[in-house]
Amino acid sequence: MELPIDYMTLRVIWWLLMGVLLIGFAIMDGYALGTLATLPFVAKTDEERRAVINTVSATWEGNQVWLILGGGAIFAAWPFVYAVSFSGFYLAMFLVLSALILRPVGFKYRSKRPGKAWRNNWDWALFVGGFVPALVFGVAVGNVLQGAPFSLDSDLRITYHDQFLGGLLGLFSPFTVLCGLTSVAMLLLQGATWVSLKIEKGALRDRAITYGVYAALAVIVLFALGGVYLAYGGLGFKVVGDIAADGPSNPRNAEVVKEAGAWLLNYGKYPWMIAAPVLGFVGALLALLGLKIKADPWAFIGSSIGVLGIIGSVGVSMFPIILPSTVDARSSLLVWTASSSHTTLFIMLGVTLVFLPIVLLYTAWVYKVLFGRIEVKALKTNPDLY
Amino acid sequence: MDMMTVDLSRLQFALTALYHFLFVPLTLGLSFMLVIMESVYVLTRREIWRTITRFWGTLFGINFVLGVATGLTMEFQFGTNWSYYSHFVGDIFGAPLAIEGLMAFFLEATFVGLMFFGWDRLSRVGHLIVTFMVALGTNLSALWILIANGWMQNPVGADFNPATMRMEVSDFTAVLFNPVAQAKFVHTVSAGYVIAAVFVLGVSAIYLLKGKWVSVAKRSMAVAAAFGLASSLSVVVLGDESGYALTDNQKMKLAALEAMWHTEPAPAGLTLFGIPNLKTHHTDMEVKVPYVLGLISTRSLDRPVIGILDLVETAEHRIQSGVAAYDAVEKLKANPQDLAARAQFEAHKRDIGYGYLLKKYVADPRTADAALIQKAALDTIPNVPVMFWVFRLMAAIGFAMIALFALAFVLVSLRKAEHTRWFLRLCVLAIPLPWLAAEAGWVLAELGRQPWAVEGVLPTFMGASSLTVGQIWVTIVGFTLLYGTLAVIEVGLLVKTIKTGPYASKFGRMHDAEEASPLQSGGLAGPAE
Numbered sequence: 001m002e003l004p005i006d007y008m009t010l011r012v013i014w015w016l017l018m019g020v021l022l023i024g025f026a027i028m029d030g031y032a033l034g035t036l037a038t039l040p041f042v043a044k045t046d047e048e049r050r051a052v053i054n055t056v057s058a059t060w061e062g063n064q065v066w067l068i069l070g071g072g073a074i075f076a077a078w079p080f081v082y083a084v085s086f087s088g089f090y091l092a093m094f095l096v097l098s099a100l101i102l103r104p105v106g107f108k109y110r111s112k113r114p115g116k117a118w119r120n121n122w123d124w125a126l127f128v129g130g131f132v133p134a135l136v137f138g139v140a141v142g143n144v145l146q147g148a149p150f151s152l153d154s155d156l157r158i159t160y161h162d163q164f165l166g167g168l169l170g171l172f173s174p175f176t177v178l179c180g181l182t183s184v185a186m187l188l189l190q191g192a193t194w195v196s197l198k199i200e201k202g203a204l205r206d207r208a209i210t211y212g213v214y215a216a217l218a219v220i221v222l223f224a225l226g227g228v229y230l231a232y233g234g235l236g237f238k239v240v241g242d243i244a245a246d247g248p249s250n251p252r253n254a255e256v257v258k259e260a261g262a263w264l265l266n267y268g269k270y271p272w273m274i275a276a277p278v279l280g281f282v283g284a285l286l287a288l289l290g291l292k293i294k295a296d297p298w299a300f301i302g303s304s305i306g307v308l309g310i311i312g313s314v315g316v317s318m319f320p321i322i323l324p325s326t327v328d329a330r331s332s333l334l335v336w337t338a339s340s341s342h343t344t345l346f347i348m349l350g351v352t353l354v355f356l357p358i359v360l361l362y363t364a365w366v367y368k369v370l371f372g373r374i375e376v377k378a379l380k381t382n383p384d385l386y
Numbered sequence: 387m388d389m390m391t392v393d394l395s396r397l398q399f400a401l402t403a404l405y406h407f408l409f410v411p412l413t414l415g416l417s418f419m420l421v422i423m424e425s426v427y428v429l430t431r432r433e434i435w436r437t438i439t440r441f442w443g444t445l446f447g448i449n450f451v452l453g454v455a456t457g458l459t460m461e462f463q464f465g466t467n468w469s470y471y472s473h474f475v476g477d478i479f480g481a482p483l484a485i486e487g488l489m490a491f492f493l494e495a496t497f498v499g500l501m502f503f504g505w506d507r508l509s510r511v512g513h514l515i516v517t518f519m520v521a522l523g524t525n526l527s528a529l530w531i532l533i534a535n536g537w538m539q540n541p542v543g544a545d546f547n548p549a550t551m552r553m554e555v556s557d558f559t560a561v562l563f564n565p566v567a568q569a570k571f572v573h574t575v576s577a578g579y580v581i582a583a584v585f586v587l588g589v590s591a592i593y594l595l596k597g598k599w600v601s602v603a604k605r606s607m608a609v610a611a612a613f614g615l616a617s618s619l620s621v622v623v624l625g626d627e628s629g630y631a632l633t634d635n636q637k638m639k640l641a642a643l644e645a646m647w648h649t650e651p652a653p654a655g656l657t658l659f660g661i662p663n664l665k666t667h668h669t670d671m672e673v674k675v676p677y678v679l680g681l682i683s684t685r686s687l688d689r690p691v692i693g694i695l696d697l698v699e700t701a702e703h704r705i706q707s708g709v710a711a712y713d714a715v716e717k718l719k720a721n722p723q724d725l726a727a728r729a730q731f732e733a734h735k736r737d738i739g740y741g742y743l744l745k746k747y748v749a750d751p752r753t754a755d756a757a758l759i760q761k762a763a764l765d766t767i768p769n770v771p772v773m774f775w776v777f778r779l780m781a782a783i784g785f786a787m788i789a790l791f792a793l794a795f796v797l798v799s800l801r802k803a804e805h806t807r808w809f810l811r812l813c814v815l816a817i818p819l820p821w822l823a824a825e826a827g828w829v830l831a832e833l834g835r836q837p838w839a840v841e842g843v844l845p846t847f848m849g850a851s852s853l854t855v856g857q858i859w860v861t862i863v864g865f866t867l868l869y870g871t872l873a874v875i876e877v878g879l880l881v882k883t884i885k886t887g888p889y890a891s892k893f894g895r896m897h898d899a900e901e902a903s904p905l906q907s908g909g910l911a912g913p914a915e
Contacts, residue, residue: 058499061454065495069487071461076484079476079552086465086472087851093466094861098868101455105872108451112879154719156551157470159852248549340477341547341554348481355488359496362519366500369507 003346007246008336010345014077015322015335017352019315021073025066026311027190027304032060034191036103036130037184040123042195042207049123050111050386051376055198057107057386058370062363064100076348080251080338081322084158088150089140091168096136103129111386130191131184138183141314142176144323145263146235151328152251161327175229182222186307189215193287193303197296200375209291212299216288223280223310230317236262237324237332245336256324256332263317273316279309389746394858395467395850398865400832402459404825405869409453411824414528414575415582415617416446417494417521422609424517428510438602439517440505441888442586447502448879452872454495459865467858471839471849477554478544478561479534479840486530494523528578529571536567538840539636539831546738546843548718548731553843566636569624570831576621577827580787581820583614584813587794589884591813594804602888604804611794611803618787625784635766635841639834641694642768643777645669648693662770667695669774694767701740702763704842708741709759710734712751739843746847768836776826776833783823790816 005013035056043049056063075082086093102125110122149161149170192212199205229235240255247253267273286302289295318324320335339345420443427435461483464472472480497519504513537544543560544553555561587610593603641647645662647669660672711734717727743762744751754762790812797803803810835841839849 058503059496061499062492062496064454064458065487065492068458068461068491069484071465072480072484072487074480075465075472075476076480079473079480082465082476082480083469083472086462087467087469087853090466090851090853090857091860093462094864097459097462098864100458101868101872104451104455105875108448109875109879112882154551156473157852158473248547250550340480341550343558344477344481344555347555347558348484351481351485351488355485355492359488359492362493363496366496369500369504 003342005346005349007342007345010342010349011245011335011339013349014339014345015315015319017349018070018074018078019312021066021070023308023311025063025070026187026307028066029060029063030134030187030190030307031194031300032056032063032191033130033134034187034189035195036126036191037134037188038191038195038208038211039130040127042192042211043204046116046119047376047379048204049119050379051199051204051374052195053107053110053126053386054374054379055195059366060107061104062366064104067100073348073352077340077345078322078333078338079340080156080249080333084148084150084323084333085140085144087158088148088160089143089171092136092140092171095168096133099129099132099136102126107386130187134184134187135180138180138186139171139176141183142173142179143171145179145230145314145318146173146175147237147258147324147326147332149327150325150331152331154252156250156252175233175235178222178226178229182219182226182310185215185218185222186303186310188212189219189284189287189303190300190307193291193296193299196291196294197300198374200373202376204376209294212291213288216284216291216303219284219306219310220281220288223277223284227277230263231261234260236260236264237318237321238262238265239321239334240329243334243336247336249337249339249341251333251337252330254332254334254337255329256321256334257329258324258326266316266319270316276309276312276316280306280313281309283307283309388852388855389847390855391853391858392847392850394855394862395853396846398467398858398862399463401862402456402463402865402869403832404828405873406453406456406460407824407828408821409449409456410528411574411578411581411821412449412585413446413453413524414578415580415613416442416449416585417517417524418579419582419586419609419613420446421514421518421521422613423606424514426609428514431510434601434605437888438606441602442606443501444883445585445589445880447498448876448883450498452876455872456869467851467853468839468849469851471844474552474844474849475541475544475840477552478537478541481555481558482530482534482537482561486527486534490523490526490530492523494520494527497523525575528575532571532574533562533564533567535831536564536570537561538838539570539835540564540566541840541843544843546715546735548715549722551715553840572624573621574827576617576624577820577824579617580614580621581824583610583617583791584787584816584820586610587614587791587813588817591810592884593887595807595810595814599887599889600804607794607803608798611791611798614787615791615795618784618791622781622784622788635835635838637692638694638697638766639768639773639830641692641697642770642834643773643830644691645770645774646691646693647695649690649696650693651690660774662774664770694770698763698766701766702759704737704740705743705759705762707734707737708739709744709751709754710741711738712741716752736842739838739840739845742845742848743837746845765837768834773830773834776830780823780826780830783819783826787816787820787823 035052039049039052043052071082106122106126106129110119110126113119151159151161153159189212192208192215195208196205196212199208236259237256238259240257243254283302283304283306287299287306288302290297290299290302321332322335322338323333325331340348420439423435423439423442427439464479497516500508500516501513501520504516508516541553542564543555543557545556546552547554586606590603590607590610593599594607644657645660646657647667655674657669658673658675660669662669710730714727714731714734715738717724718731721727741751743765744754744758746765747758747762748754793809794803794813797806797809837845837847839846
């Protein structure tokens with residue numbers, strides 16, 4: 001059967017959709033993760049903490065599905081990317097999973113018992129549940145930019161090299177830590193702008209704004225540092241020779257070599273791609289301004305644009321490479337060599353075009369029902385709150 | 387492949403999956419019971435039904451959280467521990483998982499927050515719709531997961547592509563309407579409904595035994611009795627067995643759980659009891675019911691049920707054919723234009739997985755001799771004694787549940803349930819049984835598929851990631867500690883919520899008129915006025 005969209009176009013569409021899902025996750029679940037990462041600092045008393053938790057209590061579950069869907073969609077559309085990254089970052093994935101498992105349990109169980117120690121312990125568990133994923137996801141992106149030590153044999157079985165301490169400590173280098181901190185700052189800003197938008201006006205909101213301002217400044221500085229590192233830090237990979245954009249998905253068909261500064265080549269080739277890093281800075285500045293003048297919706301929108309720009313920058317810098325290998329020139333994963341089959345990409349696009357708008361519609365409806373700020377005094381009267 | 391890595395990866399998958407499935411079935415069933423209870427509230431507008439809905443809703447919430455949290459592990463684990471599997475079948479297997487997220491999980495997770503926090507923000511009907519969306523989402527979720535799992539049991543609609551060294555989809559409709567997946571879906575969600583019904587029945591029985599919150603307990607018990615009777619019939623009648631005639635591995639599974647070593651003339655008898663002997667390939671002390679197995683599994687009187695040893699012989703032929711397929715793939719790797727190799731591949735491609743079975747013993751299956759092929763063919767027999775006993779455990783509990791709910795239904799209808807103390811005690815004792823049956827069912831399904839990860843396509847040992855044993859031990863110990871702690875907390879909170887009851891806690895309108903009146907008796911909408 002002849003499919004109405006050609007293979008190359010579908011691969012580019014699915015590369016974009018992978019970006020949409022990751023950005024959707026970072027914006028939507030990012031505010032919930034960021035809110036928890038600010039929890040012990042922004043909120044001091046038990047009541048304040050309950051109020052902050054209740055800014056995300058009704059929506060975090062839906063938000064987390066962005067991650068689950070992201071995982072599922074990468075599995076379906078980019079099986080090599082799913083297989084190599086999830087197993088290559090094995091212990092890091094376990095760390096993220098443990099943190100993410102703590103989070104829902106913390107939400108649900110924290111306020112079910114009155115004890116001070118019980119609640120305080122859960123507050124720290126919630127902090128871990130927000131902070132650790134934010135850090136590890138950033139470190140993982142850093143490792144993707146830096147390249148990972150894996151190779152594929154002719155059966156396309158993956159071998160991992162340099163398994164220093166099970167591969168966990170090997171993930172941390174100055175550059176990847178920089179990426180991790182950028183991610184933490186980005187999600188803290190996302191969380192702080194969310195809290196200032198959703199919590200009643202007063203001291204608690206003012207504290208969220210103060211932390212948000214610091215986070216916005218940190219995002220701007222760290223993101224700029226990241227750019228400098230890409231230019232002068234000796235990082236970068238590029239594809240050698242021509243590769244059929246509609247050929248079979250076999251990573252061994254392409255050759256990718258290390259070349260310092262190569263991550264910035266795309267901006268020369270396609271100048272419009274500069275829009276991504278520009279949005280990163282503009283978004284963070286808009287968030288900063290919005291926080292300063294207490295225009296909460298603008299602060300949150302600005303922060304979300306920043307997320308879009310920063311993650312988008314990583315994507316366009318690397319295109320068409322998705323995950324480069326540092327040990328084997330013929331193992332790197334490319335948009336042209338790591339996708340699912342033509343048919344699967346086509347079917348999954350159809351499913352996504354039908355269901356993603358429906359998801360967005362009912363999500364919008366739920367946010368409309370839940371519209372309004374959380375009031376601390378409502379905690380005493382409204383039995384539904386955590 | 388390092389077999390220790392494989393075994394540990396299997397152990398971790400089994401532990402995390404069985405743990406995950408402690409919570410999932412209760413979510414599946416309780417969500418629909420909440421819809422029923424809330425519908426009665428919306429129709430009758432009696433406050434007590436709102437109290438009932440919110441009380442079971444709280445228990446639902448405590449359980450739901452762990453189902454979601456441990457589900458994340460399942461979604462990630464294919465990539466972390468089974469990366470070759472993920473590469474090899476991601477083109478087909480990934481799709482239902484992604485669709486599950488998009489179509490089902492978004493639905494349940496987005497609405498579940500509103501279900502708990504939206505009582506005062508929505509109209510009665512509006513809230514009922516939200517509760518229904520949660521139930522629909524959880525059940526659709528099960529559908530897509532079981533389509534994925536069904537494909538592992540019966541991999542239809544896909545072909546091996548030597549250019550990409552993986553299975554690729556050829557007919558997505560066949561994957562969707564896989565008969566094995568459909569049988570599994572009905573069987574599995576029905577099992578979830580039974581678990582929820584027994585949970586509500588048992589907890590209500592505790593209240594009735596103690597004489598506490600009687601009007602809530604009686605009404606809950608009535609819902610559970612009706613819902614449970616329908617689901618326990620469905621789970622047994624629409625059991626999984628209908629799919630067992632389809633493929634070699636499904637046939638092997640059926641033969642193994644019956645410990646049927648030789649093909650029997652049609653219609654085959656059902657073994658009630660026996661002791662499978664692995665050395666002599668014979669089942670000692672058999673007690674058989676004639677005809678029944680043939681009727682159930684082939685839905686006919688004239689088709690035979692194939693025995694284990696005959697299936698091993700088939701496997702031996704398929705391994706020989708698989709070696710030819712393997713040989714062709716190696717030639718195509720070197721030269722994709724090799725027409726002779728292409729023809730050889732097309733002739734043998736459906737057996738490529740059988741060729742891979744030899745990789746357990748030799749790096750290159752083409753070097754295997756006849757003795758090794760015979761050995762690999764014997765590997766296609768799953769663990770017969772475990773299969774035999776686990777199946778009997780599951781089936782016995784299944785029938786016991788039908789009896790329990792039939793009894794409950796009669797007693798509730800006669801309005802005698804609350805005074806029949808031996809029956810109430812029975813209900814409490816029955817609480818763990820359906821969980822045991824559900825876990826046994828998964829052991830049966832997954833152990834019965836061995837040695838395959840995907841039947842006839844990819845042996846389990848090939849699917850694992852090349853991790854170190856140390857790495858996997860770290861995560862097994864980590865998951866055990868984390869999950870163990872959470873289990874203790876979860877059970878503690880469930881017990882606490884059950885002890886505080888539907889009124890002492892935050893959601894009751896204190897003293898509904900109905901609760902205060904001692905004259906009230908059972909029935910769905912209370913007594914005739």
